[in-house]
Amino acid sequence: MVEKKLSVWLEGKIIDSDKATVPILTHSLQYGSGIFEGIRVYETSKGVAIFRLGDHIRRFLNSAKVYSMKLNYGFDEITDACIKLVKTNGLASGYVRPFAFYHDTRIGVSTEGKGVSVFIAALPFGDYFDGKHEKGVTCKISSWHRINSSILPVEAKASGNYLNSIISSNEARSVGFDEAILTSGDGYVAEGPGENIFLVKDGKLITPGAGADILMGITRDSIIKIAMNSGIGIEERAVHREELLTADEVFFAGTAAEITHIRRIDSVIINDGVAGPLTKMLAQKYSDAAHGKDPEFMNWLTFV
Ligand SMILES: Cc1ncc(COP(=O)(O)O)c(C=O)c1O
Numbered sequence: 001m002v003e004k005k006l007s008v009w010l011e012g013k014i015i016d017s018d019k020a021t022v023p024i025l026t027h028s029l030q031y032g033s034g035i036f037e038g039i040r041v042y043e044t045s046k047g048v049a050i051f052r053l054g055d056h057i058r059r060f061l062n063s064a065k066v067y068s069m070k071l072n073y074g075f076d077e078i079t080d081a082c083i084k085l086v087k088t089n090g091l092a093s094g095y096v097r098p099f100a101f102y103h104d105t106r107i108g109v110s111t112e113g114k115g116v117s118v119f120i121a122a123l124p125f126g127d128y129f130d131g132k133h134e135k136g137v138t139c140k141i142s143s144w145h146r147i148n149s150s151i152l153p154v155e156a157k158a159s160g161n162y163l164n165s166i167i168s169s170n171e172a173r174s175v176g177f178d179e180a181i182l183t184s185g186d187g188y189v190a191e192g193p194g195e196n197i198f199l200v201k202d203g204k205l206i207t208p209g210a211g212a213d214i215l216m217g218i219t220r221d222s223i224i225k226i227a228m229n230s231g232i233g234i235e236e237r238a239v240h241r242e243e244l245l246t247a248d249e250v251f252f253a254g255t256a257a258e259i260t261h262i263r264r265i266d267s268v269i270i271n272d273g274v275a276g277p278l279t280k281m282l283a284q285k286y287s288d289a290a291h292g293k294d295p296e297f298m299n300w301l302t303f304v
Pocket of ligand 1: 038165191192193194195196214215216217218219220253254255256
């Protein structure tokens, strides 16, 4: 079977993906100064739809704003470009990755006077955990702490932040776990390297709040809204490490990870290693919303 060549959007033009290249000295490649988004595309009975596109593009623009990064494209242009690219690539489901980067090749960390390019990829994408989505994942509490807002703006989805994600994720994998869980310097639970975290304890749904130095995930927000809509109370607050270990259910929420239950944290088995009832219910409702099966959340879908 001949695979369809993917196109990308670069600075207003749709071109072959292999034509979109940059010099190795590109500022954002050397210094991690890019900002990006990750957005899922789902097949629905009413056609292909991009999930919470507007919210992702708003976060993208805010990430740029935090770094005073001047983009040559606004909300409407980037939104339209994502839709057009998904259509061009004929995706039924997959992932959209808008990325803004400093293209300057001069040596020097300052971005003053340096130009920014915007790029978008749209590609097929499946299970983030390589087939473990259903089975659940094992997690190691990382020896690396989550970066905090006095060091870097954690609410900006910036490339450089991901070094913290990479080192913790690699550490976890190197000792046989699927993923890491990062805590703050004072021992509170923050998030996964690319996922927010929820726990269920005594029937209550709990997730670390904005003060926990987390990326305010759009999936996290979807789960909160779905829970509220289903009459399930939610507590956004500080979560101590031992509270996580003694939780009845724990799950990750993220665009790539979707809703994935955590079956073991370090040596502690959660809910006998299987997804708990609230996790299953929320995962199903999230999937329904993403696949256009829940009339309540149809406004989260942008049809291409
Ligand atoms: C560090 C981090 N936390 C949380 C999330 C979840 O965010 P979202 O649900 O918007 O994908 C992500 C993924 O984008 C992430 O990279």
